[in-house]
Amino acid sequence: MCDARSVESPAISPVFVGRADEFTALSAALARATATGEPQFVLVGGEAGVGKTRLLEEFAAHACDQGAHTAVGGCLELGADGLPFAPFATALRALHRAVGDELTEAVAGREAELARLLPDLGAAAPGAHDQDGRARLFELTARLLERLTRERTVVLVIEDLHWSDRSTRELLGYLVRSVQSARLVVLATYRSDDVHRRHPLRPFLAELDRLRTVRRLELERLTPQEVREQFAGIRGVADPDRATVADIYARSEGNPFFVEELTLSCDGACGLSESLRDLLMVRVEGLPDAAQRVVRIAARNARVEHGLLQTVAGLSEDELIEGLRGAVGGNVLVPLEEGGAWGGAAYRFRHALLREAVLDDLLPGERTRLSRRYAEALEAEPSLVRPEERAARLASYWYHARDAAKALPAVLDAIADTRERHAYAEQTELLERAMELWDEVPEELRRTLPPLGSLESYPPCGCRIGAELELHFLDLLAEASVASRLDGQRDRGLGFVKKGLKLIDRMPGGDAMRAAWFWMERSRLVTGLGRGDGWAELARAMELIEGEKPSPVHADVLSHVAAWHMLHTQSEDTVPLATRAVEMARQVGADEVELHAGITLATLRSRTGETDAWISEMYRLRELALRIGAPRTVLRVLINLPDALLKMGLAREAVDEGLAGIEELRARGLHDGAAFCAANVVEALIALGEFDRAQVLLDTWRPSAVGSGTQTSLALHAAELALLRGDLDAVPALIDAARTHLGRNDRLPQWAIPLAVVEMGYAAARARYADALAVLEGMLEQLPLPGQDAYVWMLLAHGAGLAAELRDPSGVEGLVARLEATAAGLAERPTAPLDLVLRAQVARARGAFDPVALEAAAEAFGRLGYPHAVARLALARADALLAGGGSRTEAGELLAGAWDAAGRMGAVPLREEIGRLAGRARIPVGADSASDAESEDPVEAFGLTARERDVLRLVSAGRTNRQIAEELFISPKTASVHVSNLMAKLGVSGRGEAAALAHRMRLFEAV
Known part of the structure; x- marks a missing residue:
């Protein structure tokens, strides 16, 4: 007790x-x-x-x-x-x-x-x-x-x-x-x-x-991820709303009690409950009057500088110090030592919710008057705050002072500042605030506001006052849609795009260029949300620019269409389309569009085999993108570079460049892009056999993934990693998650084929060969996939490996012939030696042994530094040697090397396969392998009785229940019971899978 x-x-x-x-x-x-x-x-x-x-x-x-x-x-x-x-x-x-x-x-x-x-x-x-x-x-x-x-x-x-x-x-x-x-x-x-x-x-x-x-x-406060977990646990949801959790984290500052209170009161809007507000105000109301006054004035800021506070409070130095001493001693305010022209000292509230409670306790008129006093003080003496905070602080003060004529110009200045600092969430909030203020500002003042002019290819308004361009409300919507997308808030961005298109529809004569731009932006958002492939939106943009003179928008639409075709239905027109986009962008001086189209063109040309030239071009484009600093192009080139390097077999370089790209994207506030880049690095680490590093990177970046493609990629590689490490129970949920995130883009080869490969591997690991073959057949039905040869080679090589595992030459001949025919029709040869793997596995599926192809594939994968592929090929070579009466010494060396490599990687299933083959052959593969290799009968691992083992042997030989009964001198009913029992113990769903499992593990074959 x-x-x-x-x-x-x-x-x-x-x-x-x-x-x-x-x-x-x-x-x-x-x-x-x-x-x-x-x-x-x-x-x-x-x-x-x-x-x-x-x-x-x-x-x-x-x-x-x-x-x-x-x-x-x-x-x-x-x-x-x-x-x-x-x-x-x-x-x-x-x-x-x-x-x-x-x-x-x-x-x-x-x-x-x-x-x-x-x-x-x-x-x-x-x-x-x-x-x-x-x-x-x-x-x-x-x-x-x-x-x-x-x-x-x-x-x-x-x-x-x-x-x-x-x-x-x-x-x-x-x-x-x-x-x-x-x-x-x-x-x-x-x-x-x-x-x-x-x-x-x-x-x-x-x-x-x-x-x-x-x-x-x-005890420290909780991290953002821990707050997310706490919120999810309280609300009973698996995937809580990102914006809501971010709001609760910001207001609770990670205090678990405050997280609970806010979560429970978060019904539509997350406000302070009465009990929490009263609890917080007890500490404030216990302060001396002078301290309470200072606290109420300070509440307008998350952090307030000493000089600014004194100016707004209108107190003498002694009076201010007396009030601050009481507030600090009562643990309401916390002093901060800061250098600089703003006074060298500042104060913040001990907790954000404490400040929020004090603000709520102020009368509406008090808050407005206080905001105006802060704004006037800062306008009169800008040096009272840090230079990098000045624009945002002034915009906030004037906004809360409800002076629209002062607030809108200040908010526009703050928008430019946040954009320069890659603070996309804050930029979006400010843009919404500008839209809110728009109708409150006299038209003559709005007409004097300068254009934003920061978006790639977005057309200038064209409305002039003298030599100046007028800011248009549509510009705010366009900026907001891009800022939302870059912040990962694609639903929010889609709302801005829809509003923009409705406004254009109501304009006399419309605005074809702006409409085309908004449709192009809508294509990006719909694709990112997994609600379509974006082609309908791009087609509409193409209609709108048809017959129009060259322009940045025109070139951008062409660039996006070329990129779409490269991913979906590449044809002979794709390269000319990308070339035209590059030339038009250069003609009209659209540098970022030229870079975007150049990335597409370089990727397309790389498939002609000009590897060195293409690598140089990609690095050149990366340096140009970083110099220009445009988010869209930086995002694309930093994500594509490690992916492309991996496809060329340069996995180590892909990891190095990918990690650098992650940090660059993180620094620019592009967290979803950094997570996508991390997924590409994980893929490279898996190829290099660095499973632990890959898992750490997955765990680190999964919370930052918000885009459909990003979440799909991370879930896909998590499933692949779980399969390779033997965590089979986790694989189905990860596959389902990937498909859910993919949505209506589930036929895109860059995800559809790798997902199919993982599904095939999982089904085979569970001895569900009929399911694995069904997945393979389903993908083969989708061929041909023009321009996607790299992914098709992946499918064919794994399909041949599956056929080889079945060890049923007569039953898989049709499939094997189809795989060979498909490979022969591919124009592009694989960078990795998948063609050699295909050839060797096809031979094994037909009951033969192609030592030249197996050895050549192993050597090629070894040069690439892919230990898992090398170890699996070593197992296949040893298996073939032992089955064909070849050298036991050579087989032993292959198994020992593969055993050690699998152990270093943590590739549990592969090591178990190696141990089973070594055990049957009585070949020691390591000092710690006795328990794995010494089993005299691998069937014992499944707990089969002697009678069930006899029945399994006959099932593997293709006998019916009646034939089994005759051979074992038992009744057909008893034979049926034994068959049902052994299938349950083996975890298979039918006689075919039971036979396939027995053949795959060579349970009844002499070695």
Whole structure:
């Protein structure tokens, strides 16, 4: 029995999020105390709501599972005037309930003295309350804990040490110093934000910090990913809305209690609940009046500079310092030391929600007037804030002052600033704010605003006032659609595009160039959302530009159409189309469009075999894109470069360039693009056999993926990695996730074929060969795929490998012939030696052995640095040698090398196959391989009886139930029962799969 219930909090989140390091530290302390009898003392600090109690709850449950007794006592919020020793009394009472007579025996003869801590023992002994009596009480408590921990581990928890009385602190300090040998873990928690400079706990903590026997843990706030997990757990959803979670993280700043409160009140809009608001305002309302005034003025900012605060407050230096001292001492404001012309010091609220509560408490007129005072102060003295913050701060102040004529120009300045800093989310918010203000600003003022003019190929308005271009509302919509897309908010961007197209439709005479641009943008968004392939939208854009003179929009549409054809239905017209796009973009001076079309053209020309020239061209285009800095082209070239290098067999270079690309995209705020680039690097790492590195990269970037293609790529490679590592249970869900993200783009070869290959591999691993063949047949039906030879070669090589595994020459001849015929019709030869793999596997499928092709393929993959492919080919060569009576020595060398390589990679299924073949051949493959290779009968691994083994042998030979019954002298009904039982044990769904599994594993073949 243990008292874990006493530490339970009214936790809302059903999942325990984060705190892995802290939980590990506490578990290690428990293990040390149990194993060595050395007492452990741990202090756990953190702000209110950060999850101290939840951590202790989880740890207490773990301690109970380990057989420890857990007793908890909490300090009361009474301070020095409260009950002395209250937490120890509560904890000892809990121990008394848990161990009963054992504690009674342990205190025998000392009941009256220990009754001061545990009144349940009876009346306390009368006597002088002097230092000697207190010392004796402390010593008796220490000895009691030592006695109780002789046979078991005890976890003693003291909660809320910041409310502790002096006696409690002194007793705790005595136990830390005097208990030397006990299976005891003492945990004490405290709120770090309540321990102000003169708090009596501060010197006590400092004293304990000097003791080597005490460990101190400080709980940090949750990370964005952990907040996402907590939100998902509370709401019971697998894939929570990204924007909602981001909002909750920003407002809660990762405090778990605030995350819970906001999540529960997040119904349409995530507001502060009354209970949370009241809780937050208690601290503010307890401040002196001067401090409350400063806090209310500071609430207009997340961080406010000292000089700006003084200017707006209109206070003398002494008055301001007095108010700040009270606010800082009350843990409402936190001082920040900052250098610079803005005063060298600044202040922020201890928590964002505390500031939000103060703002909510202001009257509407107060907030408006306060915003105007800040705006006027900053306009009068711009140096009061950092230069990089000036535009955004001024825009915010004027906006909240509700002065549209002042706010709109300021917001436009801030938009330009955020765009330069790649802050696309903030840029989108500002653009929406500009659109909101648009109709509130007089037309004559709007006509003087300069154009934004930052979008690739977007046409200028054409409305002139003198020599100046007028800003058009459509420009705001166009900028907002691009900023939303770059931020990964494609649904939001699609909304802006739809509004733009509706406005153009209502314009007298329309605007063909702008409409074509918006349709092109719509194509990008629809594709990114997985709601179509984008062709209908591009076709509409092509109609609109037909007959128009050359322009950036015209060239951009041609470039996008060429890129679309390259991915979907490449034909002889694709290269001329891309060439025309490059030439037109150069003609009209559209540098970014020229680069975009140039990437497409270089990729198309690379397929003619001019590898070196193409690599040089891609690197040149990358440098130009980075120099221009246009997001779309930077995104595309940095993603395409590692992918292209991998397709040419340069996996190591692909990893290096891909990692550099990830950092570049991250720095530019293109997080979804960085995640897509990471998927390409993962693919290269898998080829290089670096499975652990690949997994880390997947885990790191999966939360940043929002685009359909990005999520598909990450899920696809996660499924491939799980299959190679033997985590078969995870594969189906990952395949389903990839297909779900892909949506209506599921026939795009760059995803459809690799997904089919993974599905085939999974089905074969489960011995579901009929399913694997069905997937292969389904993909073959979609051929030919012009311009997609690299992916088709991948499909053919894996299809031939599947046919070879079946070991059924007569049954797969038609399939094998079809694979050969398809390969013969491909114009492009593969960079990787897939043609050699195809040739060798076709031979194996026909029951033959092509040692030249197998060896040549292995050598080629070895030069590329692909260890998994090399090891699998070594297994195939050894299998063929042993089956054909070849050299056992050579087969042994191949198996030993493959065994070691598979172990280094963590390729569990491959190693198991190697072990099974080596076991049947009695070939040792490693010092740790005895258990894998020594099995005299591989059928035993499936738990088959001797009779079921006989039945499986006959099923593999193609016998019917009646024939099995006749041969084994049993009834047909009994034979049917045996067949059903063995199929269940093998995990197959039919006789064909059972026979295929037996053949694949060569269960009944001599080696």
